[in-house]
Amino acid sequence: MTGAASHRLAEALDWARRLHDPDFADWDGHLAWLEADPANAALFDAVSLDLEAATAGLAPEPAPEPLPEAANDNPPAGVGRRWWLGSALAAALVGVIGIAGWTFRAEAPSSPLTIATALGQTRAVRLADGTQVAMNGGTTLHVDRATRAVSFGEGEAYFDVVHDPARPFRLQIGAASVEDIGTAFNVRRHDKMIEVAVRTGVVSFDPDGGTEPDDDAVILKAGQAIRIVDDRGAVRRVDRASVGGWRTGQLSYGDVALSEVANDLSRAIGQPVRLAPGDGMRRFSGTFKVDADAATSVRRFAAISGMRATRDGAGWRLTPEG
Amino acid sequence: MRALVPRRIVLGEEWRVTPTHPLAETFLAQRPVLLRYLRARGAAEEAEDLLQDLWLKLASTSGQGVERPESYMMRMAHNLMLDRARATRRRLTRDDDYHRDGAEDGAAPSALADLIARERLDQVDRLLAALGERTDRIFRRHRVEGVAQRDIAAELGISLSAVEKHLQKAYRAIAAWQRGDGAVSGEART
Numbered sequence: 034m035t036g037a038a039s040h041r042l043a044e045a046l047d048w049a050r051r052l053h054d055p056d057f058a059d060w061d062g063h064l065a066w067l068e069a070d071p072a073n074a075a076l077f078d079a080v081s082l083d084l085e086a087a088t089a090g091l092a093p094e095p096a097p098e099p100l101p102e103a104a105n106d107n108p109p110a111g112v113g114r115r116w117w118l119g120s121a122l123a124a125a126l127v128g129v130i131g132i133a134g135w136t137f138r139a140e141a142p143s144s145p146l147t148i149a150t151a152l153g154q155t156r157a158v159r160l161a162d163g164t165q166v167a168m169n170g171g172t173t174l175h176v177d178r179a180t181r182a183v184s185f186g187e188g189e190a191y192f193d194v195v196h197d198p199a200r201p202f203r204l205q206i207g208a209a210s211v212e213d214i215g216t217a218f219n220v221r222r223h224d225k226m227i228e229v230a231v232r233t234g235v236v237s238f239d240p241d242g243g244t245e246p247d248d249d250a251v252i253l254k255a256g257q258a259i260r261i262v263d264d265r266g267a268v269r270r271v272d273r274a275s276v277g278g279w280r281t282g283q284l285s286y287g288d289v290a291l292s293e294v295a296n297d298l299s300r301a302i303g304q305p306v307r308l309a310p311g312d313g314m315r316r317f318s319g320t321f322k323v324d325a326d327a328a329t330s331v332r333r334f335a336a337i338s339g340m341r342a343t344r345d346g347a348g349w350r351l352t353p354e355g
Numbered sequence: 356m357r358a359l360v361p362r363r364i365v366l367g368e369e370w371r372v373t374p375t376h377p378l379a380e381t382f383l384a385q386r387p388v389l390l391r392y393l394r395a396r397g398a399a400e401e402a403e404d405l406l407q408d409l410w411l412k413l414a415s416t417s418g419q420g421v422e423r424p425e426s427y428m429m430r431m432a433h434n435l436m437l438d439r440a441r442a443t444r445r446r447l448t449r450d451d452d453y454h455r456d457g458a459e460d461g462a463a464p465s466a467l468a469d470l471i472a473r474e475r476l477d478q479v480d481r482l483l484a485a486l487g488e489r490t491d492r493i494f495r496r497h498r499v500e501g502v503a504q505r506d507i508a509a510e511l512g513i514s515l516s517a518v519e520k521h522l523q524k525a526y527r528a529i530a531a532w533q534r535g536d537g538a539v540s541g542e543a544r545t
Contacts, residue, residue, distance in 0.1 A: 042530060043523075043527060046523070046526045046527060046530055047523065047526070049526065050497075050519075050522050050523065050526050052433065053497065053498065053501070054497075054503050054504050055501060055503050056503045056504075056505060057426075057430075058423065058426050060388075060392070060425075060426065060429040064388075064391065064392055064395055067392075067395035067396060068395050074395060074396045074397040075397060077396075078396075078397075078436070078437065078440040080530060081437060081440075082437075082440060082441060082444055083529075083530065083533050084498075084526070084529065084530075085441075087475070087479055087529050087532075087533060088479065088498050088499070088529075089472075090472065090476055091476060091479060091480075091495065091498070091499050092476075092480075092495070092499070093495055093496075093499045093500055094492075094495065095480065095483065095484060095488060095491045095492060095495065096477075096480040096481075096484060159476060163473060165472070165473075195473075326415075327415060328415055347417050
């Protein structure tokens with residue numbers, strides 16, 4: 034690379050870094066740089082997208098295993114950890130909220146790491162064991178720092194697990210638990226409903242988390258889903274390809290309450306979708322698409338569910354058509 | 356499905372801006388600079404359409420509680436241009452993949468793609484680790500968690516320019532790695 038090209042690249046990278054800051058305000062400076070050379074815009078787009086591609090799914094913390102050291106200026110791991118702990122504590126006190134819409138707190142090494150997404154926002158997270166998690170909006174996960182155990186707060190997430198027979202991946206969902214036997218699966222939890230659907234592989238679902246000696250665990254294969262409401266569960270068949278379909282904006286349902294769909298829709302668009310209690314009991318089957326355009330997404334759902342969507346404050350209200 | 360939203364309501368040369376929206380006045384005042392920005396980002400003759408998309412997006416929000424509306428609108432213009440570039444790149448990649456991997460179910464990432472993603476993350480982890488733990492953590496705090504650089508500096512009790520130097524080091528290392536060559540040089544402005 035020539036000196037000039039390398040310098041231009043460094044400038045473009047610097048603008049990408051500056052614009053990534055939630056406080057960025059120097060739009061005049063950015064505009065002047067873009068207008069200084071017509072090639073700058075394409076270079077800026079390229080480095081911005083390259084950075085996105087390189088860092089998608091990057092963990093919030095450095096890799097836990099000591100990696101081969103190519104540089105000799107690394108502080109010993111212990112020093113680094115203590116250094117960060119103090120600052121994380123300061124961050125927790127001021128309640129740092131990332132621009133990406135999820136919070137990260139680390140009060141003490143024993144407290145779990147909480148990863149949460151706001152309504153309407155999704156997040157890809159990689160856990161220490163390599164498991165990839167796609168988090169839907171309004172979702173909370175807790176990761177124990179010491180044991181790496183993961184527990185599911187609420188919301189919806191899709192897990193793609195790297196199977197390690199020596200250390201099976203285990204997910205606590207309230208009283209229940211799921212253990213993988215090499216798999217990708219989706220979890221939804223809302224109020225008293227828990228649903229686990231398997232896309233590939235096999236999971237073992239234990240409604241009491243294995244605390245009771247009776248062997249009540251259920252083996253779920255790809256294309257099966259279990260749904261528990263108030264301690265009553267049922268296994269049904271699902272279309273494998275539709276499991277975790279929310280990641281591409283595809284929501285699929287087979288005979289569920291309309292209130293449940295409205296809840297998922299709220300999570301996806303980040304705006305409340307309300308129904309009269311009686312209407313929430315209606316049943317719904319079908320598939321529809323949600324995207325960044327909240328109004329179109331709500332109308333799409335209204336159109337196939339026989340409802341009419343009207344604006345209701347910051348959200349929407351669905352009423353029966355006609 | 357886009358058809359549900361009227362593409363363009365023509366009122367003379369202007370399309371309609373709901374005058375009662377709390378941000379309408381700022382938007383109209385900002386219109387020239389937004390257009391100039393969209394053009395500088397390469398929107399060419401689509402700049403007007405993109406500006407309308409921007410207004411429709413803005414109008415679909417309540418418009419309440421926006422702290423710096425001018426900056427907010429510029430950010431929206433930036434996001435629109437980045438979305439456009441992202442869509443173009445995805446289309447090019449898809450066309451490319453189609454010839455190699457035609458049978459793949461479009462919605463599902465293939466096992467191969469997963470493997471490549473994991474390999475990529477391992478390499479980025481290794482690359483960041485090689486820059487030193489402090490740079491590694493500052494980069495993740497900024498890039499993954501989106502914490503403002505000023506706030507990171509305050510947390511660590513170091514200067515803003517020190518944080519910027521750590522970040523520049525990480526950004527350049529990643530760019531150099533992606534381009535498969537040596538260091539990215541130059542004192543860029545901060």
